[in-house]
Amino acid sequence: MGGVVNIITAPPEAWQARIRMAAGSFGTNQESATVTGLVGPLTQQFTFSRDFSTGFIANRDYRNLSFGSTTRYASKLGSTDLDLGYADKPFGAQDFYGAYPSWERTKTWYSGLRQSFGERTEAAFSSAATPISLSLPG
């Protein structure tokens, strides 16, 4: 059984930068930034995100980091979109696999290409690689 979620982002209309910072419970601190630019038919967006926490209990901390890039080019053929992404998520996995501390790390590389042909037709291809590291007490 499987499914697909199709996320269609709206094209940017102007240069823009967004910077977000937050802190809170359990030693949480978050930083993210998005920079968007456009020159004629070409638009480019870069994203960065960092989300750390010391955990609400021992060995449930996490240190998430991600980067992304979206490039869009509008032509007579249609819109060409290229998406690239990277995410690194190491986290403590206390009690996930039993009553002892464990640790996981998930890295994801993502790429996607979409080409529209007019308003009613589009073709898309994407790939992702996600190696997972797991550490259990031996």
Add this chain to the structure above:
Amino acid sequence: MAANIVRLNFTGVETSAAWRWRHQLFDVSYTGLRGVSELLPENLYEVRLQLPHPFRCGFMDRHAVLVPSRLGPGSGAMERRARDPYGVWDLYLARNRGPVRPFVQFTNLANTRYQEILSIPLPGRAVLGGVEIVIR
């Protein structure tokens, strides 16, 4: 002893309704899911099944969420087969205009103790505050 899981069937329904009034958006969604499988063949004493996201592909889950937009409470209620239902309340406040946009987020206001996966506790009451800067 390991065993293959065969004839695992999921059936369910997912519905939502949204209403926009001036600058506010109210939406309600409901998801019902029933899972059935033959997990205990005669020659096995126990089969343990752990799914990464039991809410999305679990057994007999019912979940209702009410999430307003800029101001107001968010809440969720979860009920699972053979387990007591529990509710989780969230509150999110944010300024959506201007170059400097502060926000604050409260999660699990009632400090509910719950485990979406058995034996793995989830965080209690928490607060997160920050600011977003928009440069155009």
